[in-house]
Amino acid sequence: MAKQKxxxxxxxxxxxxxxxxxxxxxxxxxVKYSILCISIILGGxxxxxxxxxxxxxxxxxxxxxxxxxxxxxxxxxxxFAINKPLQEIKADIQFIKEHSSPVFVDNKVSRQKADxxxxxxxxxxxxxxxxxVIKASISADIYQKFQxxxxxxKEKFLQVLALYKSDILDSVYSVKSYVNIQIDSLWQSIIIKxxxxxxxxxxxxxxxxSLSVKRMLIRVLNNQFDEQTxxxxxxxxxxxxxxxxxxxxSLTNELSNVKIAAVPKTLGIVKAGDIIIxxxxxxxxxxxxxxxxxxxxxxxxxxxxxxxxxxxxxxxHSFMIFSMLILYLYFIxxxxxxxxxxxxxxxxxxxxxxxxxxxxxxxxxxxxxxYAVIVPAxxxxxxxxxxxxxxxxSTVVMSLLIAGIRGSDYSVGLAMMMxxxxxxxxxxxxxxxxxxxxxxxxxxxxxxxxxxxxxAERTLDISETLLxxxxxxxxxxxxxxxxxxxxxxxxxxxxxxxxxxxxxxDNVEHPLLLEMSEKSxxxxxxxxxxxxxxxxxxxxxxxxxxxxxxxxxFHDIGKIPKAEYxxxxxxxxxxxxxxxxxxxxxxxxxxxxxxxxxxxIEYKLPQRIIDFxxxxxxxxxxxxxxxxxxEFSNIGEGSTIVKMEDYRYIGPKPVTKETAIVMLADAxxxxxxxxNADNREDIVEILDSIVKxxxxxxxxDECPITMAEIQEVKESFAKNLLGMRHHRVMYKEIPIQES
Numbered sequence: 179m180a181k182q183k184x185x186x187x188x189x190x191x192x193x194x195x196x197x198x199x200x201x202x203x204x205x206x207x208x209v210k211y212s213i214l215c216i217s218i219i220l221g222g223x224x225x226x227x228x229x230x231x232x233x234x235x236x237x238x239x240x241x242x243x244x245x246x247x248x249x250x251x252x253x254x255x256x257x258f259a260i261n262k263p264l265q266e267i268k269a270d271i272q273f274i275k276e277h278s279s280p281v282f283v284d285n286k287v288s289r290q291k292a293d294x295x296x297x298x299x300x301x302x303x304x305x306x307x308x309x310x311v312i313k314a315s316i317s318a319d320i321y322q323k324f325q326x327x328x329x330x331x332k333e334k335f336l337q338v339l340a341l342y343k344s345d346i347l348d349s350v351y352s353v354k355s356y357v358n359i360q361i362d363s364l365w366q367s368i369i370i371k372x373x374x375x376x377x378x379x380x381x382x383x384x385x386x387x388s389l390s391v392k393r394m395l396i397r398v399l400n401n402q403f404d405e406q407t408x409x410x411x412x413x414x415x416x417x418x419x420x421x422x423x424x425x426x427x428s429l430t431n432e433l434s435n436v437k438i439a440a441v442p443k444t445l446g447i448v449k450a451g452d453i454i455i456x457x458x459x460x461x462x463x464x465x466x467x468x469x470x471x472x473x474x475x476x477x478x479x480x481x482x483x484x485x486x487x488x489x490x491x492x493x494x495h496s497f498m499i500f501s502m503l504i505l506y507l508y509f510i511x512x513x514x515x516x517x518x519x520x521x522x523x524x525x526x527x528x529x530x531x532x533x534x535x536x537x538x539x540x541x542x543x544x545x546x547x548x549y550a551v552i553v554p555a556x557x558x559x560x561x562x563x564x565x566x567x568x569x570x571x572s573t574v575v576m577s578l579l580i581a582g583i584r585g586s587d588y589s590v591g592l593a594m595m596m597x598x599x600x601x602x603x604x605x606x607x608x609x610x611x612x613x614x615x616x617x618x619x620x621x622x623x624x625x626x627x628x629x630x631x632x633x634a635e636r637t638l639d640i641s642e643t644l645l646x647x648x649x650x651x652x653x654x655x656x657x658x659x660x661x662x663x664x665x666x667x668x669x670x671x672x673x674x675x676x677x678x679x680x681x682x683x684d685n686v687e688h689p690l691l692l693e694m695s696e697k698s699x700x701x702x703x704x705x706x707x708x709x710x711x712x713x714x715x716x717x718x719x720x721x722x723x724x725x726x727x728x729x730x731x732f733h734d735i736g737k738i739p740k741a742e743y744x745x746x747x748x749x750x751x752x753x754x755x756x757x758x759x760x761x762x763x764x765x766x767x768x769x770x771x772x773x774x775x776x777x778x779i780e781y782k783l784p785q786r787i788i789d790f791x792x793x794x795x796x797x798x799x800x801x802x803x804x805x806x807x808x809e810f811s812n813i814g815e816g817s818t819i820v821k822m823e824d825y826r827y828i829g830p831k832p833v834t835k836e837t838a839i840v841m842l843a844d845a846x847x848x849x850x851x852x853x854n855a856d857n858r859e860d861i862v863e864i865l866d867s868i869v870k871x872x873x874x875x876x877x878x879d880e881c882p883i884t885m886a887e888i889q890e891v892k893e894s895f896a897k898n899l900l901g902m903r904h905h906r907v908m909y910k911e912i913p914i915q916e917s
Contacts, residue, residue: 205518213518213521213522214500218496220532221499221529225492226585247460248457249457251455253454254448254449254453254472255450255476257449258471260445260464260467260468261443261445262467263467265542265543267441270441271441274437275438277365278430279366281371281426281430282368282423283370283423284371285424291420295418295419296343296346298418320414323410331403331407334402334403338399345398346395350391350394355370355385355422356419356421357421357425360389361382364382366382396412399412454472455468496579499579502578506568507521524568527572528579531576531579535579539584548584549593549650551653552656553573553597554597554600554621555656555664557599558605559661560573561606566606576598577592577594577595593632593650596627598624600621601621603620604620614658618658629650630643633646677722683732684727691732693738694737698744700745700747700748701737701738701746701747704848705730705733705734709727709730710898711843711894711898712839713727714894716836719887721839729789729790732783732787732790733840734770736770736775738773739773740766760810760825761807764824765824768800768828771795772828774791775788790836792829793830794832794840795827796877798826804822804825831880832878833880835887846895850864857900858900861900865892
């Protein structure tokens with residue numbers, strides 16, 4: 179009969195069958211170098227492709243306001259125009275659109291038409307029947323209200339109109355120019371189109387509009403009628419008084435387009451032989467514009483702006499920067515370099531940073547978008563997902579990539595490096611998600627130090643410096659939000675366990691631990707001790723103390739279903755193993771690993787925590803019952819073969835420093851307690867025996883822990899175990915005094 183496979187073996191076989199392609203992808207050298215090559219090529223494509231002139235005049239991005247020109251003096255080989263910046267041209271066009279004078283046409287019959295309308299209105303009042311021409315000029319509402327006015331008031335209105343008619347016409351048409359739009363909406367003046375050859379410009383103070391006419395009519399009528407009647411009569415009069423000048427949208431647009439077409443696109447001409455900039459001269463705005471214009475003109479004249487040589491140069495530049503990251507991973511972080519998923523993630527982050535730097539160039543904006551590049555957010559993300567040292571190296575690589583993509587923009591590269599490193603530093607020991615937001619101050623500090631220092635060195639205008647600080651401030655606030663969002667997606671979608679997620683399980687109120695404290699109190703106390711020992715030892719060797727602590731919390735949850743079979747829980751009860759065969763007892767003891775994995779899966783524990791359940795025993799021999807089986811075999815009838823594999827744990831062996839520490843802590847606490855060791859010599863001797871036993875058994879063969887680190891772990895264990903087992907003085911009772 180075939181031996182039944184354990185749960186962990188079944189899980190391993192399932193993964194081997196179902197995830198063989200994934201394992202191949204994760205470790206394949208072909209996949210790894212493909213990822214690196216594609217990343218280098220994509221990064222190289224983002225580098226600027228421009229011509230290299232011997233005098234250094236081609237490097238546009240090196241030319242920035244305020245720096246010293248340290249190349250040779252540049253002289254113009256050809257005459258060329260100094261191009262006006264595109265943003266300034268757009269600003270000029272926008273100004274024209276917003277402030278261009280509107281065009282009006284002369285309504286030459288306006289006064290005659292007004293006079294005719296007033297006569298018709300008088301005739302209508304005499305006949306008590308509104309003329310159709312007048313009726314068409316006024317609104318239905320005003321017409322109805324006018325009809326409701328009593329006849330005496332209408333008669334009085336007729337008398338007033340006859341009396342003031344000439345004054346009204348003179349005020350509207352002779353003193354100022356009456357226009358059909360509100361003058362408050364005008365910028366300064368208007369254009370009157372007399373004919374195809376003659377235009378007249380009128381200022382705002384020379385104009386009146388319907389509001390001005392209304393105020394004038396109210397002053398005339400308010401003394402004669404009540405307010406409501408005056409309102410109706412004023413409305414009627416305004417309706418029959420046409421404007422002298424009528425707004426023309428088509429002519430206004432035509433004039434605006436003519437002015438826009440006339441906006442200058444250049445700022446002057448540089449003659450052949452003129453000096454553009456001298457060596458050692460500080461670059462000002464005009465020198466910068468000359469250099470940029472000269473470079474563009476030379477590229478057009480010489481026709482060498484893009485070639486395969488320039489392309490290879492960009493690839494080489496990208497390769498050199500990426501090689502810094504590759505060498506770091508290969509020599510210092512081989513665990514990351516061996517994992518293609520992690521390499522892909524890091525390269526993806528590098529390209530994301532590069533892409534954001536590229537966008538800061540191609541997006542036309544009045545704001546310094548180079549300080550909105552998301553390097554600080556990505557640095558924090560790397561620090562949380564990997565470690566702070568990897569984040570520091572990655573920040574340097576990202577900053578160099580962005581500086582190169584922006585044409586050797588040293589100031590932006592330095593700003594990104596400072597802010598990114600401080601961002602990574604601020605989350606190096608992150609304990610909760612809210613701590614991410616403390617990095618806002620660190621990121622802003624990095625930006626501020628760089629921007630202010632470089633601005634002072636280059637004597638930049640204070641307004642430009644403040645604008646740069648403003649964009650950097652927005653980036654500082656936005657970075658933690660972006661990091662938090664990306665981190666949440668990565669954790670949930672890719673099932674990656676970060677230290678932030680581990681922190682959620684650093685809680686003795688977890689349902690599994692509460693159940694353990696109730697059903698397996700001895701195991702629970704043992705667990706708390708192991709957690710303390712493991713965390714201290716991990717911190718001592720620079721490993722992940724949080725992971726070791728949380729892993730220790732859950733390493734023995736498999737004992738909960740059969741707590742009574744473990745000696746630490748056998749309080750005032752007989753040892754059940756006394757009635758079982760050694761093989762059966764070993765099977766029960768070994769089963770707590772499988773039971774623990776099942777419970778961990780049921781409670782959805784992260785894989786990094788589940789690893790501690792089988793790895794804290796590795797493939798160690800269950801010595802007590804193996805020795806007992808051999809003893810029974812020797813004294814029994816016949817020869818019974820005791821197979822060692824029946825008395826070994828299922829494994830796997832520890833593969834991380836943290837799981838190795840918990841393995842040692844588990845044995846050290848149990849044996850020290852059993853031996854009742856209460857002095858340093860006894861404890862050190864026990865620890866030496868435990869380490870030697872596991873080392874000879876090959877339990878550390880797959881683990882990166884070194885012998886020097888194991889020595890540190892032993893020292894940490896000795897100190898803590900000795901502290902736990904210190905002696906106390908028995909205090910005397912106060913004797914009863916006889917009275």
